[in-house]
Amino acid sequence: MLSFQLKAKFKFLFLKLNTISMIQTTFKTLKITGYLAFSAICFVTLIFSGVTLCLIPNLPPVEEIQDIQLQVPLKIFTEDGKLIAEYGEKHRSPIDYHEIPSNFINALISAEDNRFWEHQGVDLIGLARAATQLATTGSIQSGGSTITMQVAKNYFLSREKTFSRKFNEILLALQIERSLTKEQILELYLNKIYLGHRSYGISAAARTYYGKSVQDLTLAQTAMIAGLPKAPSAFNPLRNPERAIERRNWILERMSALNYISSSQKVVAQQSPVTAKYHAPKSEIDAFYAADIARTEALKLFPKDIYTGGYKIFTTINSTQQQAALNSIATHLENYSKRHGYFGPENNIDISTVLNSQENSADVQPLTALLKDYRQINHLIPALVWEVTDKEANFITRDGELITLSTKQLTWARQHISTNKKGPRIRKASDVVKQGDIVRVYQDSDSNDWKLGQLPKAQAALVAINPNSGAINALQGGFEFYASKFNRVTSARRQAGSAFKPFIYYSALEDGFTAASIVNDAPVVFQDRQLETAWRPENAGGKFYGPTRLRQALYQSRNLISIRIVQTLGIQQTINTIKKFGFPEQHLPKDLSISLGSAAVTPLELATAYSIIANGGKSITPYLIDHIEDFNGKIIYQNPNAHKAITPITPESSEQITESTDNTRSSKTSSDIDPRSIYIITDMMKDVIKLGTGRRAKELRRNDIAGKTGTTNDQVDAWFSGFNGDLVTTVWVGFDTPSTLGINEYGGRAALPIWVDFMKKALPPYENTLKQPEGIVTIRINPTTGHRALPGEKDAIFEIFRSEHVPPPPEEDNARPVLIDQGHPTDVLDELF
Template sequence: MKQATFRAIKTFSYLIFSGICSVTLLFSGITLCLIPNLPPVEEIQDIQLQVPLKIFTQDGKLISEYGEKHRSPISYHEIPTNFINALISAEDNRFWEHQGVDLVGLARAAAQLATTGSIQSGGSTITMQVAKNYFLSREKTFSRKFNEILLALQIEKALSKEKILELYLNKIYLGHRSYGIAAAARTYYGKSVHELTLAQTAMIAGLPKAPSAFNPIRNPERATERRNWILDRMFALGYITENQKIIAKQSQVSAKYHSPKSEIDALYAADMARTEALKIFPDDIYTSGYKIFTTIDSSHQASALKAVSTHLVNYSKRHGFLGPESHTEISDLLNDASNPIETKELTTLLKDHRIINHLIPALVWEVSSKEANLITKTGEMISIPVAKLTWARKRVNINKKGSRVRKASDVLTQGDIVRVYLDPENGWVLGQHPEAQAAFIAINPNTGAISALQGGFEFYASKFNRATSAKRQAGSAFKPFIYYSALQDGFTAASIINDAPVVFQDQQLETSWRPENASGKFYGPTRLRQALYQSRNLISIRIVQTLGIKQTIETVRQFGFSDEQLPKDLSLSLGSAAVTPLELASAYSTLANGGKNIKSYIIDHIEDINGNIVYQNERARPDPEKNLSKEKPNSIDPRSVYIITDMMKDVIKLGTARSAKSLNRNDLAGKTGTTNDQVDAWFSGFNSDLVATVWVGFDNPTTLGRNEYGGRAALPIWKDFMEEALPPYESSMQQPEGIVTIRVNPTTGHRALPGEKDAIFEIFRSEHVPPPPEERNARPVLIDQGHPTDVLDELF
């Protein structure tokens, strides 16, 4: 019996030994077969995680983020202890003890495989998940699992536990395009990982197992169960106290989707910068964690957005009420006494209506003759009295409105969905989404840096950047370049030109061209300075007649305009050239800086993920060895620029931009512009430190309406911006050499006699000073018809 038992034990031991040897040989064989095909563990240190492109203002405020994956890598030392403990409790409680593989977990997985015939749980450690996430596929096969084990063992030998955790927490997918815990904290709670509560930390720690199933936004009940299980595990493992566990478990689910938080609305500028950066780094601009620092000044941008939004809405309101955006029947909800309606139910009806700039969707739930009661998308109950609704006469057409508003019910009806906004002086008022568009751009004329840019009323409604891409006729805003051409040809600010009717005949036209001033009147002999600030069309035409179209174009193109966009006929004198607001602002910058051509730019510099500067705009920080001023010879006469700028100051003091006198500054110059039938309205103005250009119009060119000239539609935007953007001190252009100031007779333009009454001071280039009285002719020289025969064949 003992001998039989001994033989059985011997046989069993032999079988066990043989089995162990066989398994060892099999394991060794598989290992020797697979190891050569495994990637070197050292590569994990060099793997570049996909990190989105971020775009900032020049003062470091986030504008926008571009990329498929939201990720903000952090180091191990930046990870809160609670987060590490929560994750280990949920995923791998023996992480600090094992060497990359947890045999207990693998045994459990093997038992499940043996009993069910399929892999139920992988028995993975955090290290094994790092191996899988960085090197392997997600398929559930034996070979992949074996590779995962081998890699995990190698990773543990090559890296510290802290580094493994860091790699894991930056790589894992946690739902809503969020990769890594820093991105998840922002996505679900709008916080940094350091600001999370214990309950929120446990909630995010529960996501790696199944980001969809345990998503606190989509599945709050299952997410809460997972969170509470993790809290129990943390308590059992001694990471938190029982009191901490109880308080955290009682916390309500507070997760909601937070998009990447923009600190300033400058999306048109961000899109412009993104497009330019794509040319610099075409292969990895969206994935390598680049940071673009633009030239946008956040305070300038905020002022520009506010001005554009406010005055486009004001323009729209001037032409009557367009009616509600939509209507929904709510009478049954309000009249159901058995089920009193709650605020949340009403605001739900506004879920498909976005807040656009300062315009907030609101639902009218009650109307009387005296007032309308509304609830906003943000849940505020507001009242608007009839006195604030008087503007809202029905729009019949752009120039005609309906009957006067006497009751609130003349305007609004229960169930209407409209737009409201909070006016600082008047409280809640009714507004409407404007149909017209605007473009705004501000430039530092000394560097070309764009400090503010708005390409339309709202980026998401229309991504077309009108500031850089909309070519529209400039109207009278183009006249300063015509007048500069005149000064270059010997005219002076005191030259007298006859503002009288002129008719042009052309055999190719069925009718004659009879240009007029905007007023329809003619004013006779007029000084050049006065003609500019009063924007006299006929005098501009006579200037070009006298100079000749070819010569005028040759001079005007020095301001950066191309030959292709400058018409080869007398319409050039009235601003028929199609330009973008950026092109016009750049040309005005040449006036503002005393005659230097500049090229605008939007990107200051670009940093890589580690903060190293990988691109520097040389215009922002010129290289002393590269004299950029020599790139394009300066052919513009600073003396004529100085005179034309001084003439343009009178546009604000005396002319079509007089409302800007309210800024109480003496260093501002500019010019209004309006095209035929008020299709385009412009204002471009500056001092020596800042240029700003505004355009207002419809994308499909049509009239803005009666009296919507540049001084009414565009100038208020410029004025509001400049009031906030300009520093309190004034800046003046340095007077160049060769400028002389003398007194002249305002009627004749001649040098004034000693003691002559009503004489005024005028500035001249030294070689164009009017002769003294004893040398002058008795009568003023009127530039009347110029040389029409020289240009008739070039018309139209």
């Protein structure tokens, strides 16, 4: 019994001693562990402090954070604020925080950072989760980034996944939170994030995917865009609609769980179908030729950041006039094209397999898919012929619209054989199209009826200038910019033909001729040793009309009289006068062909020269950019020509008196433009419309318009340039590779209709006629002789003169005689007409 008790005591004592030893050991272990933990914490703290001290100097200053500049594309507008074009790699339209719908903010926070309003830039729970994922998987699964950290990364840091960048991100996020409000941080984030299809920021994404503003998005659409920041490609509703729906519905679940939306709202939104479609940035007016000029000029002014600085260029383009230019060119190039026959389909494909494989004949998707590579060009829409009978043809457009055209509607489409030859008459629809043809159709703007069209092979250019300021109101450099970016208004240098004659006639008036001067319209032959044959210039139609008054010669566009004028004045004197209108001398031929318009000019140069006539003889500089604003709306460039009063061309102080070789005339040469001669030439050009080759313009029913047609040899180039006191418009029609437009395709038929239709829309309702300057006298004359009429003389007409050139009374009449048939031998003729 004692032994048992002793054993028990010893056992108890042993256990006690063992427990005490264990406790002591535990305390020692804890003490060591504590020291180690404390040392580790100190070590980590030292490392973190060291890294922090090392990285902080490289962080952007607070001022830079508070003055963050987004990369915003260049935008170009008309004078009335309509968007023409946008240039830049990133589509972005920044919006203010108060413009962002609350649903969007809630959706984003639910998806990206649900503790955004609580944390100070860094979410420790999120970082711990990311660290755990790294420890368990051996790779970075998520960065644990908050919205603030993403702002830091997107604006200031690279996207590489390194620890040093993550440290920078954390430090910068803390600094951002101290510098900006939560609202400012969200605004930066929502304007910066990439959301696919070159769209940066939610405003651009709303336009790209849904074609509307972010304020107009539905809850389902809002959640869809809110799901994009995580992976714009993976969750893109256009490329991966299934994954996009999964991501959207998960966000809606989160919004419901966080009480941002009700359960019923969640269910309705989750059941919504994908409605996203690609919407390219839309311009409000097609003025791309003008926009390209403005962009090029702005690039010279701001070469470093023109596409990212958010600049806005306001041009002088008037949207109403520009639309009129587009419509008139499209309509009349189409009419010209139809006059010369049908060129045939753009392509033909075998669609029998597609038609036979269709289970549902009403399903048009397989047919419309065949047109995906064909885009609309101007007003012409691609269409596929899927069925043809003798009486009609059935078409389908890329948008799935079904069109039926009868044989009667296709009768214009006789086969184009050559410019001047067409095939036989159309008797049935199958004479024109066959199954599988890819063609062009369009809707008539007046009747809304569908019609068969075709892409014209000819081109046209139109430019309209305010002659009192030089502002370019409308500019269309071709049928369609994206079909051909070559700007024919500024770059196509073509012979002007008779549209150049007003400057020849002005030279004559400056030399002492009058509108009543008689010049002989008779054959003339010029010999030149460098030519194989003699030059025998003719009038259009090959007829000659004998003695003709200068006024009549201009409105009837008599070639021989223009030649005789230049022959009488001398080529160099003529060139010296013409240069006053801004034509580059190097493009003015130094031979008699200048009298027929062989000078190569651009439509812009011709319109500028006509502007000097329209405003009474004052110089202008045409300009397209009115002003440029920066991102904040501050004007940083104002065109010096904008709103600047036009000034008379300064005359030289010296005058040179020259004698003619036959001692019968003298001329005065100076660099000024006489407003009296301008007034007379304008009055003569009004008769081009009232009585001459521009008679079609009479349908405008105005008394203040003047102009001149122009056609070069073999109808290669067709022109009309005309004006009133408010607007000068020049139109050119031709082929890019010079060739004939066809028989009878003169300026009055090919170009003038474009001018007339444009001016119907562009001219103001009131008339604006050039005011008569001092020194102008009106006298009755004999229309046959050009002499002053006798009192009571029948058939006498009124004519205007400069006061010093008034014909003397009949008994004192020593007027200039009719010019002789033969003239001085011409200089070398580089180009013949």
